[in-house]
Amino acid sequence: MADLFQLQSSIETAGARLIAVSKTHPVPDIMSVYNQGIRHFGENKVQELVEKAPELPEDIHWHLIGHLQTNKVKYIASFVHLIHTVDSRKLLKEIQKQAKKADRKIRILFQFHIAREESKFGIPPDEKSWLNELDFKIEFSNVIPCGVMGMATFTDDESIVRAEFRHLKSIYDELRSGIFREQDSFTEISMGMSSDYQIALEEGATLVRIGSLIFGARTYTDQ
Numbered sequence: 575m576a577d578l579f580q581l582q583s584s585i586e587t588a589g590a591r592l593i594a595v596s597k598t599h600p601v602p603d604i605m606s607v608y609n610q611g612i613r614h615f616g617e618n619k620v621q622e623l624v625e626k627a628p629e630l631p632e633d634i635h636w637h638l639i640g641h642l643q644t645n646k647v648k649y650i651a652s653f654v655h656l657i658h659t660v661d662s663r664k665l666l667k668e669i670q671k672q673a674k675k676a677d678r679k680i681r682i683l684f685q686f687h688i689a690r691e692e693s694k695f696g697i698p699p700d701e702k703s704w705l706n707e708l709d710f711k712i713e714f715s716n717v718i719p720c721g722v723m724g725m726a727t728f729t730d731d732e733s734i735v736r737a738e739f740r741h742l743k744s745i746y747d748e749l750r751s752g753i754f755r756e757q758d759s760f761t762e763i764s765m766g767m768s769s770d771y772q773i774a775l776e777e778g779a780t781l782v783r784i785g786s787l788i789f790g791a792r793t794y795t796d797q
């Protein structure tokens with residue numbers, strides 16, 4: 575396992591923030607990472623997140639990094655810090671509805687499908703025109719668009735991973751200078767995990783999501 579201070583300072587030096595991915599790990603393990611100064615944690619399942627969050631300190635910023643079903647938004651709307659996985663207008667509408675109900679604004683990232691692997695999740699890069707029609711001043715006034723998220727192909731071939739991260743960065747740049755040019759909040763690129771975060775940092779990541787390098791291997795793998 576990595577030295578947490580060293581890991582965090584190398585990420586901060588690169589201008590990014592560490593999100594400790596605590597999925598499958600119990601509350602005491604999360605507490606020990608918290609006690610080393612980490613305040614941003616990521617979970618990929620709503621049920622696991624809503625079970626753990628109340629047992630942990632309130633100043634934790636919780637990131638939802640896994641696929642989010644519309645019918646589960648209501649369970650996290652009151653406290654989630656950032657939803658990384660918005661990939662449809664339907665989901666965005668539900669987030670708006672639940673954020674309004676909770677009387678708060680919810681920060682979101684648009685997830686793009688940049689990997690070679692088949693996946694139902696993530697916006698295909700050539701199918702993002704629907705983003706043009708989103709009105710964050712009126713229709714989605716309780717949603718704050720903060721950037722993009724993506725996952726690279728699971729491969730040892732560094733050049734593939736690098737090209738995919740570069741692709742995500744180019745999508746970000748296009749949106750940043752286009753549709754979202756007046757959104758000061760649109761600043762984040764969430765990419766990189768334990769195996770590829772260094773490449774992600776070199777390619778412009780602002781948020782890296784690291785699990786096993788911090789907590790050790792998960793006893794079961796679900797994603």
Ligand SMILES: *Cc1c(COP(=O)(O)O)cnc(C)c1O
Pocket residue numbers: 595597618639640725766767768769783784785786787797
């Ligand atoms: C599990 C997970 C991570 C962290 O993976 P590690 O390989 O353990 O660092 C990052 N992002 C997402 C979306 C995940 O589901």
